Amino acid sequence: SAVISQKPSRDICQRGTSLTIQCQVDSQVTMMFWYRQQPGQSLTLIATANQGSEATYESGFVIDKFPISRPNLTFSTLTVSNMSPEDSSIYLCSAAARGLYGYTFGSGTRLTVV
Amino acid sequence: TQLLEQSPQFLSIQEGENLTVYCNSSSVFSSLQWYRQEPGEGPVLLVTVVTGGEVKKLKRLTFQFGDARKDSSLHITAAQPGDTGLYLCAGAHNFNKFYFGSGTKLNVKP
Numbered sequence: 001s002a003v004i005s006q007k008p009s010r011d012i013c014q015r016g017t018s019l020t021i022q023c024q025v026d027s028q029v030t031m032m033f034w035y036r037q038q039p040g041q042s043l044t045l046i047a048t049a050n051q052g053s054e055a056t057y058e059s060g061f062v063i064d065k066f067p068i069s070r071p072n073l074t075f076s077t078l079t080v081s082n083m084s085p086e087d088s089s090i091y092l093c094s095a096a097a098r099g100l101y102g103y104t105f106g107s108g109t110r111l112t113v114v
Numbered sequence: 115t116q117l118l119e120q121s122p123q124f125l126s127i128q129e130g131e132n133l134t135v136y137c138n139s140s141s142v143f144s145s146l147q148w149y150r151q152e153p154g155e156g157p158v159l160l161v162t163v164v165t166g167g168e169v170k171k172l173k174r175l176t177f178q179f180g181d182a183r184k185d186s187s188l189h190i191t192a193a194q195p196g197d198t199g200l201y202l203c204a205g206a207h208n209f210n211k212f213y214f215g216s217g218t219k220l221n222v223k224p
Contacts, residue, residue, distance in 0.1 A: 004156075031210060040200060043157070043214040092156050102147050103204075103212065105156025 006106030
């Protein structure tokens, strides 16, 4: 299965600023996704990162707040824009060659907005 | 609201005990996966089930997919402290995008 490097692993940011999280996969994957997770709780899907086209967002998430790039089959970024304390969470990227065989996850980015 | 409900939400048991975690939904899934997550790490895939009624065993873990493909269970035999973690089920409608269950926090005390 693919190996994902996600960075930064954690950051403390001022409200009103933006943070870009990077996700690098060691092999080409067809699907990449971004999730948000409160510590010890379940994962909420933010969006599907589509290669060469605009990301597909889930209900409650919008492109202006969470712009996503996916320039190729091994890399994606998620930006958390105009941050507020409510954006404090763990952000995870995941990838799969084919969904049937399960996702591989990055180790997550723990974001604290102050 | 959560598409997939897991129960129990929390479970604290002694080493050597058996336990079962349930994952229920009103939706039919094309496939269902179970993950285990430790603090500071991403979830790690344990198993994928795709056929209604399917049972898979992974050492002391037994996974079952309901006949109607709406529910699943994870049974751990003789739990060990190393089994401690957050267990998550995840279901997909078209083998692509997975939605995660509400999670079960397991603590196995030595």
